[in-house]
Amino acid sequence: MSKAILQLDALSCPACMQKIQGALEKQGGVENVKVLFNAAKVKTEFDGDQISADQLADTITSLGYEVQSMKVKE
Numbered sequence: 001m002s003k004a005i006l007q008l009d010a011l012s013c014p015a016c017m018q019k020i021q022g023a024l025e026k027q028g029g030v031e032n033v034k035v036l037f038n039a040a041k042v043k044t045e046f047d048g049d050q051i052s053a054d055q056l057a058d059t060i061t062s063l064g065y066e067v068q069s070m071k072v073k074e
Contacts, residue, residue, distance in 0.1 A: 002074050003073045004072045005044075005070070024059060
């Protein structure tokens with residue numbers, strides 16, 4: 001199981017947090033998602049054979065949020 005922490009530009013409201021969490025949870029291979037509103041971070045656990053951290057970042061970007069940085073642990 002791989003883990004990723006994605007630092008976002010900002011989250012303006014709790015609805016943003018729920019939107020991101022819901023979209024990532026629908027992705028195949030994603031096991032756990034936690035969005036930290038005040039820190040503007042997303043922590044995920046995922047199966048690297050099914051989805052990549054870059055794909056997770058692309059999902060967040062497609063929702064209109066900017067991913068500033070990403071740390072991945074395989």
